[in-house]
Amino acid sequence: MSDVTKIVATAPQERLARDWVLVLAAAGIASEVERRGREWDVIVDADDADRAAEAVTAYETETVPTRAADQPLDEYGRTWGGVVAGMLLVLASRLVESSSSATALFRAGEARADAIVGGEIWRAVTALTLHTDAPHLLSNVVTGTLVATAVCFAVGPGVGAWLLLVTGASGNWATAMLHGAGHHAVGASTAIFGGVGVLVGLAIVRRQRRAWVPLAAGLALLGFLGTGQRADLGAHFFGFVAGVVTGTAIAPAPVLRSRAAQWLLALAALSAVGGCWLLAIERNISPG
Structure with a gap:
């Protein structure tokens, strides 16, 4: 200029x-x-x-x-859901590392494609809580907290928790179906890109004629952050797609305003993750 x-x-x-x-x-x-x-x-x-x-x-x-200026965006508002999600990732990592069976737990929870195809679908969830090292964990905690905060601001902590969980697990499952034997994956990034997709899907419906703006931004973010040397592009892509589909589907629905209901849903999502871990431990780690 x-x-x-x-x-x-x-x-x-x-x-x-x-x-x-x-x-x-x-x-x-x-x-x-x-x-x-x-x-x-x-x-x-x-x-x-x-x-x-x-x-x-x-x-x-x-x-x-x-634009319907007299109809403000239907959003839940400020919540600590994203911060709590980041803290839970750190807690999950510490619990696995401090266990005397850390290696066995890691193998039991990772998204191993042949095991998922063989029926151990809970691995699509447990893998979201595992990370290979401190930098891997730190990057996902930072970006995950930001994305989860935005998702929870839009739809509430309980609904947001389920959206992140379902889109992340869907991405891992779809990747396992595509790759078959030999593919292993861990990390919350699939759920993070699922969250980005949810935000894109919500924006597509709300913007109507300007739908290309959030979609282009989401694809650019996928390309910028989701294609690194160690990144699982397939899982990121499928998580993103699952998020866009889910976000578009729920956008017309009114936001659940009940804080009690939202936090009950959040606890239910956390319980679902815990249940998946119990299955992983029961099926893959022998007593004693």
């Missing part, structure tokens, strides 16, 4: 300003977002100001009728 710039639009939310930047980029106009107090300005070169203003106005004219 040149030294001479001009503010062409001001948004009350950063997300809206970023949408305008995408619109301008599609029109071949370079732009930037700068925060000013509690508002976000979209800035372009002075020579492009008139064309940019027309593009933003045309976009708003098209989308405002579908």
Whole structure:
């Protein structure tokens, strides 16, 4: 951009300003977002100001009728669900490491494809709680806390816990079905990408005509974070897809407002994980 710039639009939310930047980029106009107090300005070169203003106005004219401004987004609100999820990942790792049967527990809980195909489907859940080393755990705790917080903010801690659990387990199961014997996987990242998919699915339904924005952002995040050297791309992809499908399906439903019901659902999800571990221990670790 040149030294001479001009503010062409001001948004009350950063997300809206970023949408305008995408619109301008599609029109071949370079732009930037700068925060000013509690508002976000979209800035372009002075020579492009008139064309940019027309593009933003045309976009708003098209989308405002579908926005239902008098109907705010139905979200649960602030919750500690994401922080609790991160703490539980650390606790699960410590419990396994401190056990005298740590190696046996790890082998009993990992997502071993041949075992899952053979009927040990609980491994799709237990594997979400295992990590290979401290860096692996730390990265998943950080990103998992952020994603789980966003999911729980949208749908509540109980519903969010089940969505993360189901999409993560679905990703591991689908990966096992695809790979067959020889494939092993551990880590919460499949559930994390399931959570990203849920957020994308919710946004697709709520944005309607701008559905491509969250979908493109989710795919970009999958490509950026989910394809590292040690990453299980298949599990990440299937978890993401499961999340998008699930998020799209539940988006029209009203948010469960009862805090008691939400935390009961969260406890039920935690109990389900515990039950899967009991099955893993019973079937794979001999007494004594």
